[in-house]
Amino acid sequence: MTRVAGKVAIVTGAANGIGKATAILLAKEGARVVVADLQEEAGHNTVAEIKAAGGEALFVKLNVTQEADWQNAVNLAEQTFGKLDIAVNNAGIAYNGTVESTSLEDWQRVQSINLNGVFLGTKYAVEAMKKAGGGSIINLSSIEGLVGDPTLAAYNASKGGVRLFTKSAALHCAKSGYRIRVNSVHPGYIWTPMVQGLTKDAADARQKLVDLHPLGHLGEPDDIAYGILYLASDESKFMTGSELVIDGGYTAQ
Numbered sequence: 001m002t003r004v005a006g007k008v009a010i011v012t013g014a015a016n017g018i019g020k021a022t023a024i025l026l027a028k029e030g031a032r033v034v035v036a037d038l039q040e041e042a043g044h045n046t047v048a049e050i051k052a053a054g055g056e057a058l059f060v061k062l063n064v065t066q067e068a069d070w071q072n073a074v075n076l077a078e079q080t081f082g083k084l085d086i087a088v089n090n091a092g093i094a095y096n097g098t099v100e101s102t103s104l105e106d107w108q109r110v111q112s113i114n115l116n117g118v119f120l121g122t123k124y125a126v127e128a129m130k131k132a133g134g135g136s137i138i139n140l141s142s143i144e145g146l147v148g149d150p151t152l153a154a155y156n157a158s159k160g161g162v163r164l165f166t167k168s169a170a171l172h173c174a175k176s177g178y179r180i181r182v183n184s185v186h187p188g189y190i191w192t193p194m195v196q197g198l199t200k201d202a203a204d205a206r207q208k209l210v211d212l213h214p215l216g217h218l219g220e221p222d223d224i225a226y227g228i229l230y231l232a233s234d235e236s237k238f239m240t241g242s243e244l245v246i247d248g249g250y251t252a253q
């Protein structure tokens with residue numbers, strides 16, 4: 001299993017859900033992985049799982065909104081593993097609210113984590129990857145970055161922002177001759193702690209989400225991790241500024 005052998009990756013939000021599955025899969029396919037998250041205990045568990053399977057990983061506490069944390073995380077990757085080739089900007093939060101019910105404070109919190117966090121992660125990754133001679137950056141958007149939902153005003157805006165920011169960064173890197181690719185991933189509903197939290201209050205909430213997907217079920221974290229692995233590997237070397245939609249048919253309707 002060597003689709004990303006010799007590469008060094010950082011995955012944010014890797015203590016849970018999609019980020020955890022991605023960190024484990026990248027390590028299984030040969031990458032050395034920096035597991036970055038706010039949650040220390042769960043983050044260390046991801047590292048322990050990787051090591052138990054014979055992989056290499058370390059944990060760093062990172063708040064994606066804090067520039068100093070990014071400096072520290074990228075330095076750690078370079079000092080410990082020598083370089084940075086892959087950055088997966090995955091950390092994010094859900095937030096339910098319409099344009100009327102969302103306060104400015106909540107709006108700004110969502111943009112700060114979901115959009116500013118991706119901006120900072122991309123910015124610091126580009127700097128490191130220029131030194132490494134190239135790389136691949138993968139930013140987690142959503143189906144909610146492609147279509148509107150009246151109950152997700154702030155989340156829609158943050159994920160739409162990730163989608164177009166990714167294209168801007170991809171074009172900048174390509175036109176600068178950096179050999180750094182930047183792509184976005186757009187999952188449908190995936191059964192992770194985020195979605196478990198969204199559905200815990202109503203018995204039929206999970207089924208309502210299932211019904212939105214023509215394939216008739218929710219996705220699993222690995223469904224997204226395999227797409228991220230493809231974008232991280234050289235198999236996708238002609239892709240940049242692209243949108244990889246993995247949504248059980250949600251946006252095909």
Ligand code: NAD
Pocket residue numbers: 012013014015016017018019036037038039062063064065090091092093094113117140141142143186187188189190191192193194195
């Ligand atoms: P999750 O809530 O299960 O896990 C998110 C992780 O991010 C957690 O470990 C959390 O501690 C971490 N995190 C949150 N804020 C952080 C911060 N400021 N700094 C560092 N880490 C932080 O979420 P998930 O469902 O695995 O989602 C991962 C990404 O995929 C998110 O960006 C989400 O918006 C996106 N996404 C998820 C779904 C889905 O259905 N689950 C669908 C589309 C897009």
